[in-house]
Amino acid sequence: MLLGRERELQAIDQALAAARLGKSSCLLVRGEPGIGKTALLEHAVSQAGAMRVLAARGVEFEADVPFAGLHDLLHPTLALLDRLPPIHASALRSSLGLGPRIESDRLIIGAAVLGLISSYAEEAPLLITVDDAQWLDRASAEAIGFAARRLFADPVAVLIAVREDEESPLLGAGLLELSLGGLDQASATALLETAAAGKVSVDLAQRMLGATRGNPLALLELGRDAPRASASLHDDLPVATSVERAYLRRADGLSSEARRVLLVMAASGTPDVGLVQRAAAALGLERSDVEQAEAARGLVIERVGSVEFVHPLARAAIYHSASPSDRRAAHRALAEVMTDAEDADRRAWHLSAAATGWDAEAAAALEGAARRARESTGYAAAASAWKESARLTEPSELRAARLFNAAESAWLG
Incomplete structure (x- = not known):
């Protein structure tokens, strides 16, 4: 049971119930790191029962790999590609690296994703979860957002978690938002005592609540040290920094x-x-x-x-x-x-991450990645790859050409 999240749990349970009745619903869960977004998505999966589940998670290092997130999400559905109109199937195969590369309109790719999700939900209601969506590559986020906005009478529940103060195309998709704040004192104290495996004094609980602003992950990580807590409790540190220090100690x-x-x-x-x-x-x-x-x-x-x-x-x-x-x-x-x-x-x-200066091998590899992204209409990824390629390129004329390609791709995106 998640402490202090009754309102959010009710919203998720209602979304699942609606999907079982053949009605679509989408929720965008927002909050700072450690606030409980992942826990809510895991709760939804645990309550899905006989529903089908598609899941993906954004990975920071793959944010510039076009359609990486979409490939993870749709992998279980790929056997149904032939049910789509040929133009949709070809576009999606190209984007996911499963067929010849063709430059397709993003509208066609989005429609293909919508069609594939709808087909996958025909046999049983479907739950879709996307965690750490702030790190999804832009092409995947746009396609998922396009599909989510157009689900109405399909038995599909979509839950997307995005870190607060981070950018994502999904934030502009018009999805219903569920904003997570810190826990109240009663819930925070109960969580602290769970972490500390014993009673926590009122004064210590109040100080920890103030230091963490009710962030559940910070309360759990710092609460393990509650019996030996010092007076400071990292009061001067952001929640993320405090939690990172707790992880490093392990x-x-x-x-x-x-x-x-x-x-x-x-x-x-x-x-x-x-x-x-x-x-x-x-x-x-x-x-x-x-x-x-x-x-x-x-x-x-x-x-x-x-x-x-x-x-x-x-x-x-x-x-x-x-x-x-x-x-x-x-x-x-x-x-x-x-x-x-x-x-x-x-x-x-x-x-690129291993380079220390001019690096022809890394620059050429990034140019290849940029061309593949451009061919699959992953313009934002193409722009990032060409820009990084230019940074690692010593010959000035070649560097200028790669910067031009980066600017052109950014404009197209």
Whole structure:
């Protein structure tokens, strides 16, 4: 049971009930990091029952990879592509890297996404969740927003979580918003006592509530130290900074090698265990180091074939606490082992993150990513890739040409 979220839980339960009755509903959940957006989406999935579920999560490092988020979301539906009109099916196959690349109108791609979602919901009501939508690539966000706005008499509930004060095309889609604030004192105290596994004094509870502004994740993380709490309680720090420090303390007992593996996980932006293992080997790390990192309780969650951080702030804490040279080495190792054609765009950005100056290889890889994005109408992604390519290009004429292409793509977008 989520404490202090009765109003929000009721709204989500009503959306699920409406979908089961054949009526569409969309909710955009907004709030600061750790405020409980993910927990609400997880509640919806747990209550979905016999409903079908499609889920995606924005990944910061993939924000410039066009249609990456849409591919994750629609992967279970791809067997139904042939039900779409040929022009829609061809456009979507091109955008998702499943067929010949064609430059399609974004209206056609959005209509194809709408048609595919509707087809997938024909056999059972459907729940769609999109977490960390502020990190979705723009092309995916626009397509999802287009479809969500046009769902009316379909048995579909759409829940989208967006971090406060972050930009996303979905914010302009006209979806009903559910804004999350901090917990009240009674709920915050109950959460603190859960974290501390015991009673918490009224004074300490009030101080922690003031320090965290009722942020549930901060209360949980800082509440574990409540019996040993100092007077400061990070009062002068933002919530995100306080929580990141709490996550970093959990890595204190790990070897330096295991921390480097965690850095590779953070830099990869994906939960792919195989990729992390190959990159760790490229850095000269042992399998035992990977296993120690995968077992880091309170930092990562291990599932079948994947390991992911318990929260984006945990990932941010590990990544930003590493030295710039270590971060570059992690990105270089990831680029070295990403040899599949489908990883070409991600590899290009890892090469960019590993560069220390002019870098012809990274610049050429980014130009390739830009061309592929442009061919799939991912204009914003194309503009970002060409701009970064130009930054890494030494010959002035080639740099100017790439900057021109970046500006042209930005204008088209």
